[in-house]
Structure formats: C-alpha cells, structure tokens
Amino acid sequence: MMQEPEKYQKSADATVLQAVERALAELRRGATIVLHDWSGQGALVQAAEQVSTEGLAGLGALTGKDAMLLLTARRAQALGMAEADGLIASGGVLALALDDREAERIRALADPTAAKAGSGRERRVVTAPPGLDVAAVELTKLARLLPAALLAPLPGAPVQSPLAWADAHDLLAVTAANVAEYSFASARSLAPVADAMVPLAEAEQARIVAFRPDDGGTEHLAIIIGEPDPEAPLLLRLHSECFTGDLLSSLRCDCGEQLRGAIKAMADAGSGILLYLTQEGRGIGLVNKLRAYTLQDLGSDTLDANEQLGFDADERVYLPAAQMLHQLGFRKVRLMTNNPQKVAALSRFGIAVEERVEHSFPSNGHNAFYLATKAERFGHLF
Ligand SMILES: Nc1nc2c(ncn2[C@@H]2O[C@H](COP(=O)(O)OP(=O)(O)OP(=O)(O)O)[C@@H](O)[C@H]2O)c(=O)[nH]1
Ligand SMILES: [Zn+2]
Secondary structure: OOOOHHHHHHHHHHHHHHHHHHHHHHHHOOOOEEEEOOOOOEEEEEEHHHOOHHHHHHHHHHHOOOOEEEEEHHHHHHOOOHHHHHHOOOOOEEEEEOOOOOHHHHHHHHOOOOOOOOOOOOOOEEOOOOOHHHHHHHHHHHOOOOOEEEEEEOOOOOOOOHHHHHHHOOOEEEEHHHHHHHHHHHHHOOEEEEEEEOOOOOOOOEEEEEEEOOOOOOOEEEEEEOOOOOOOOEEEEEEEOOHHHHHOOOOOOOHHHHHHHHHHHHHHHOOEEEEEEOOHHHHOOHHHHHHHHHHHHOOOOHHHHHHHHOOOOOOOOOHHHHHHHHHHOOOEEEEEOOOHHHHHHHHHOOOEEEEEEOOOOOOOOOOHHHHHHHHHHOOOOO
16 A cells, blocks of 8 residues: 655654664664665674774674774875775775784774874775675764774675574664665654743843754754744854853853854844754764864864864764754744855755854964864855
C-alpha cells in the first residue's frame, strides 16, 4: 500500500535519526559498531579517540584482520603525508595500516595534543572500503569526538550479509546512507516544544522558544525580543553556542559581547530574534574547541588549529536556523553578522537577507589576534 508522502518522510527520517543516534552513543562509549551499505560492504568501526589495546585486539579477533586508521585529509596533511594533498578539496579520507597495534601511538596520529607526537610518514597507506571510510569519519564528527576512526572490513563481505553478521555478534548496525542523511533529517525534524517569557537584563520583553530535533540531540533556542512583524524584514542574529564566551565571559573570543550586544540592539530597535544554535566551537564541540585552544597556545591561529585537529576551518550548518525561521513565519531578514558565509547559507535555504548589519566590538586585548585572523583568513567584514 502507498503511504501518504508527508508521513512517509517522517517515518523515513525517524529511522535515520534512531539508527545514527544509537551509533553515536556506542562510539562515544568506546564500543564497536557495524557500518555497511546496500552493496554488501561492511566493516567494524570504533572511534579513534577511544582507541585501546583491548579494543584493537577485539577488532582483530572478530574480523581476523588488522584494523586501519581513517584520518581526514586535513589531519593527514598536518602529519606531513603528501598523499593527502589531492584529497583535501573533496573532503576525502586517508587509511593507514596499523600493524603495530600500539594504542598510544595510534592515538597520537589522530590527536595533535597527545603527549607523544605522531608522524604519518612511516605508515603504509591502505585502501579502505569506499563510502564506508567517509561515513565512519563523519560518525566521529557527529559524536563530537576527534575526526578519526578505526575500521576493520568484515570477513566474507560482500558475500555475507553485514546486517546478519551484526545481529549474530550483538552489535549495532548503521548504513552509510543513514549517516549521509542524518544532518538533513535532524534539521527537518525540529519542532517547538516549549515557549516562555524570560525578561532579560538587556531586554525585558523577551520570550524563548525551544526547538527540539527528533534525534534526542540538544535543543536550539529562538530568543524573541519584542513582537517582530513577520511582514517586515526581521532584525536577526545567528549566534553559535560558545560556552566559554557566553557563560564565562572568556576573553579569548568576542562571543559574549556579541550575544549580549545583539539582544541590546534588538531591544533598542524595538524587536528582533536571536537564534541560539547549539554548534559550539564552529561545529566541532566544546572538547575539540579546548584542544584547538591548546594548539593556539602553541602558536597556531584559530583556523590552522581546526585543520591540525582534522576539521575544516568551519563545520557549521545553517539549515536548522532556516528551518526555525520558516516555522516562526519569517522569510526576510536584516542579518547582524560580519560573516559572509552566514549570509550565503541563509539565502541558499530560502531566507532573503535584505541587509547585512555590522556586528563587531573592539578588541579586549586578549582576542586581538583572533579577530584579526577572522578578518584576514575567514573573510569577515569588519
Ligand atoms: N573551533 C573554534 N571555535 C571557536 C574558536 N573561538 C570561538 N569559536 C567558536 O566560534 C563560534 C562563533 O563564531 P565567530 O567566528 O566568532 O563568529 P561568527 O559567528 O562566524 O561571525 P559573526 O556573525 O560575524 O560573529 C562559536 O561557536 C565559538 O564557540 C576557536 O578558536 N576555535
Ligand atoms: Zn566564543
């Protein structure tokens, strides 16, 4: 029987979200999952951040093969591997042989802040199952761990069914297609779940609407100042979560000032909306941002630090923001930002950015180099 399209989409998204969210929880606790595709390729995957001697031995015992380490091309380049150069643009992944099974040395390859320095040059590059390699690393990013995975191809695949194999070994299975769909499905599933008045120091007439994704992930917030008119261009700020700047008033960045400054500007203008997006550290998570700070203290700038960890300079996505705006009934905005990427992203998702409103604050002394890097290397318009 044909299903009605909207319901079908919801149930398809729910399957994707459930499968991936469970896989993320397994990876975060250091467990092994089965990653497969519909051609019959299958592999065991662990997060490299959780690598241990026992875990490596477990992979070997289950598959009869040594695991390989998957690194993003960015991380491989930081390790001095020339093989990575051609893979950077496509967001490719490089696989290294792990004949030694030494957990500490393997971790150092994935983690530039590890005590032992890692070098990729003496490692053999091997061929990973295509498609599964990128999906495995994407899972570690979604889990907010270091972007690196251990992978061991299943014995017998593609002859044997990876799903049956996972069942027989009591392991969780997820498909590469589910991983690729996850971010879209999560954004599509956002729905308002709570709505309350919260008078703020800078704006007494403020309301917070919480939007929850169906994946059990953290809620994004819409902070609505006054009563914005849906027919007029909305004064909008997209604010990416920054625990250190927003809550602790860290002087390393300008986030705290930008957060409170935007709310004050909206109160002064009469109305506006600040979308508080849970994509800490430009989308790499708080723990990885702290690692990036360690690298910055050793001399890197904010962009290079991301890349040394194996991330892109900016891993944020703005589909959730556009989705929330559509649900709140706003389609044209005056965007408070210095970041041209935010303007481009909103426009791509059907929100008309009628004006860019500059939103910058003088340096506090500690963040001068950070602000200069944003202008020089990220193209921020100050
Ligand atoms: N990875 C990483 N993230 C950082 C660093 N410093 C601040 N962030 C994060 O960057 C995000 C804020 O982005 P910014 O680049 O300051 O500003 P923007 O939001 O891109 O641009 P504007 O709209 O002009 O403010 C927050 O999620 C912060 O947690 C850093 O050194 N490394
Ligand atoms: Zn910050």
